[in-house]
Amino acid sequence: GAVVSQHPSRVICKSGTSVKIECRSLDFQATTMFWYRQFPKQSLMLMATSNEGSKATYEQGVEKDKFLINHASLTLSTLTVTSAHPEDSSFYICSAVQGRETQYFGPGTRLLVL
């Protein structure tokens, strides 16, 4: 149990375009989902906390208009990188929480902006 999926696993896009990444909890309802980004050989940096039906809470320094988060259902959260630029290239990882349990992580999405 407690499987989290992400789609796509890899995406290459042109500078200036927008990219949507999906995070799904496959066998449980996630009250909260989190979005992280990870640069090569670095740790995971929390970007935002997403609760179903409410606005996401962004960490300091993360632009909410740049990284749009939608958590429309208890099994799906999406992260849209708007007007992507090469510096947005990174590994984006989501996690999901069911009730009072610990976070379960998705497999990550590798974004490359050309």
Next chain:
Amino acid sequence: GESVGLHLPTLSVQEGDNSIINCAYSNSASDYFIWYKQESGKGPQFIIDIRSNMDKRQGQRVTVLLNKTVKHLSLQIAATQPGDSAVYFCAEGANRDDKIIFGKGTRLHILP
């Protein structure tokens, strides 16, 4: 914050030996601590967690030790195997379902 190009510290251990990975956490108010394993190109995988009211917790082949006095956390892996090769992160938070902050990570390299 971390600078671009910073290399992760590496711990090299002989196969079959025990591994000890250390972590210094930052927030004395944290009450929940977790160890994750991350293989290349994958998301973090939960290993073991511990609450602040405990100083030791054991799992299958793993033990986590917590010293709140010096804000130190360690992960011990018994009889290290080639499949243990990965980057290990500690993380801290207020509660299980609350946001967590990741530490810098240690790469575990298994010697044949």
